[in-house]
Amino acid sequence: MPRRPYQESPSQTAGPYVHIGCMPNLCGIGGIYPHDLGHRMCGPKARGTPITVTGRVIDGSGALLHDALVEAWQADAAGRYPGNPGSDPDVTGFGRAAADDDSGDWRFETIKPGAVPCGDGQVMAPHLTLWIVARGINLGLHTRMYFPEDTGFHAADPWLTRIEPHDRVSTLIAERTGDGVYQFDIHLQGALETVFFDV
């Protein structure tokens, strides 16, 4: 283990009022920031296929979380992350969404990311990187959402192919519910518990 003179600050739960800090306009605190951070993942000139991703976060009793905050990070349609040379200037790649008070749904409007090269000739299937915080979650949860139509990419994806037991891969594949519309439920516990990663 390399020398580590400082240690990472311990995490604490985001609590029930995370939206005050992260999406104040959404919870009625207007006039401080012009927009909530991550309100827009891409602009109108973004290259690629527009998509909508919705989902819910579900606890071990089957109850929907209404206080969850989900962050998304993704590559552009060519598989380049924002900030890298040649990346699409109209793609921010970063989104923040809150679970709805009533339905529990969170939602991202974006473009479908491309496959991402990750060294050694390997290519990652198109995916969204997701991070989930809420009251009761002591350390933010990292997971990924993949697209159901990319089965060829999935078979060679360096993460999906390492997941054991392999049937848990299904927890990372969204359901296509319409033209360009995907549903991705995140289960915190139980038989359908989503695969979370230690990255």
Next chain:
Amino acid sequence: MNDGPFLPRDRSRHPPALAPAYKTSVARSPQRALLSMPQTPSELTGPVFGHGMLGAQDDDLIHNFAAPDQAALGPRIIVQGRVLDEAGRGVPGALIEVWQANAGGRYRHKKDGYLAPLDPNFGGCGRTISGADGAYRFLSIQPGPYPWPNGPNSWRPAHIHFSVFGHAFAQRLITQMYFEGDPLIPLCPIVNAVPTPQGIAALTARLDMGKTVPMDACAWRFDIVLRGRRSTPFENRPEGN
């Protein structure tokens, strides 16, 4: 450049997902082992936020929601410190978002029904970006402690929530800052989910009389440490990163 992979996260430093005394964690804690994966560009990159996004009062919670010529009620405080990595190097350009209750312990949120009144001049959120040496600073009022429905008589110590973006999604962190000397700190199950006294100390801001402004505001020092990268480039560094 320190752009190699991140050191593995030392999870013994963090609260476990399941901390039964913090009751909400019981049904919200994953029960299967987290899967360890090699870091890829998806974790080694992250959104970049420039100083240009900041409004003039984003780092002043005393005034950023207040009516003209008015101010939030409560003891005026300066919170300042540095964002560091695990090697002790300052992290420049880190976005820090904060939120907190008002001086009476009440949040401006429709689900908070505590008896303490709202302060019409206090919104409760602010943000700033660390400078070249990782230093940051914001102004606020001292938040009040408040009750919460965990046990029959549970009170949160006064605290400020922090959300921090470093340079990569793998560094993403949300935590809370407490105030040195608060007698509610050792009674709080959320605090006590942190497994070590050193970890709790790291979340406890210290009164800093050197930075305190006479007749104006007490200063509190709170350093934040994010995950660090290996200091030498790794030969298998992913491409396109």
